[in-house]
Amino acid sequence: MPEIIFITTSGDEMRASIPVGTTLMRGAIESGIDDIRAECGGVASCGTCKIILDEANQGKISPASAIEGSMLEDDPSGYRLSCQIVVDPTMDGLVVRVAPAEY
Incomplete structure (x- = not known):
């Protein structure tokens, strides 16, 4: 299982081993990373699971879909x-890095 490092909004580093095929959101929630709220349950409609990738890490994942891009x-x-x-x-x-809540 890949180990993902989450930097919380308070600056704490939390590591989560997330199974291949699982979304980062689901893996974060199941690993107890409370800053990922995911109010819509993962259907790309609320934005409460936003993360920030630095430039070096942006290339490690595929580009955003049109739906994600619109959000x-x-x-x-x-x-x-x-x-x-x-x-x-x-x-x-x-x-x-977990993005700060917008509300």
Whole structure:
């Protein structure tokens, strides 16, 4: 299982081993990362599972779909919806920062 490193909104580093084929959102929730709220349950409609990828980590995942892109159009580069990112073996060591809540 790839190990993903989450940096919480308080700056704490939490590591989660997430099964391949699971979304980052689901893996974070199941690993007790409370900053990922995912109010819509993972259907890309609320934005409460936003993460930030630095430039080095952006290349480790596939580009955003049109639906995800429409949810992120007002966000800076590097923002993604964790519900739309499916973990694969190449993501081992991926570092993601949980985006601050917007409300």
